[in-house]
Amino acid sequence: MNNAVTVLVADDEPHIRRLLSGALARSGYRVIEAASARETVAALTDQPAVVLLDLGLPDRDGMELVPVIRRQSKAAIVVVSARESTEEKVAALDLGAADYVTKPFDTEELLARIRAALRTALTADGGRASVTAGTVHVDLLNHRITRNGEELRLTPKEFAVVAELARFPGRAITHQQLLAAVWPNDHERHIEYLRVVVRNIRQKLEEDPARPALIVNELGVGYRLMGAEGA
Secondary structure (H helix, E strand, O other): OOOOOEEEEEOOOHHHHHHHHHHHHHOOOEEEEEOOHHHHHHHHHHOOOEEEEOOOOOOOOHHHHHHHHHHHOOOEEEEEEOOOOHHHHHHHHHHOOOEEEEOOOOHHHHHHHHHHHHHHHHHHHHOOOEEEEOOEEEEOOOOEEEEOOEEOOOOHHHHHHHHHHHHOOOOOEEHHHHHHHHOOOOOOOOHHHHHHHHHHHHHHHOOOOOOOOOEEEEOOOEEEEOOEOOO
């Protein structure tokens, strides 16, 4: 399973979706598309890291979607809209958008804005965008994990657990924090789900999965990423 960063392109114009999807795919992103507000909300279950949001969606004003996305997702929202007024830009940013790009746009500039939005989201509250723990390097910005220089393939849920731990190396992250991050839309979050995923991660990351040294248990609390620089 590819670890690529997922970007949701929410725009009702097919040619804009094609343009953005092609540019994003060439840059190594995994792309999902939505042509309406309803499809945009439904696509949040794929846990995109970034939402490129057009404000002129056919079934609901995109501005109304900004707080909805903020409540249901950790995705960074980059508004991509033909609306140029300062009032619109300020309103979108005040509602929780990370950035605002007007159409027509330069593709390379938009890609740079996406990278900046990702970096800001990752480093919020003092978190890190990358960390090295022993022979394992976690690059959250590019969704890459290597061990002894060789890239590892993790499932989306495995990567999400590692990402949550790697943002704050050395800090105990509770079971509930991890469950909420990895299964955000499940009302019944069972700790056994988490244990299975952590067991699979250890098989891929640990030198000796039976005696984990990187991802360690905090009895009754959660898990901690150990051995990281500065941890």
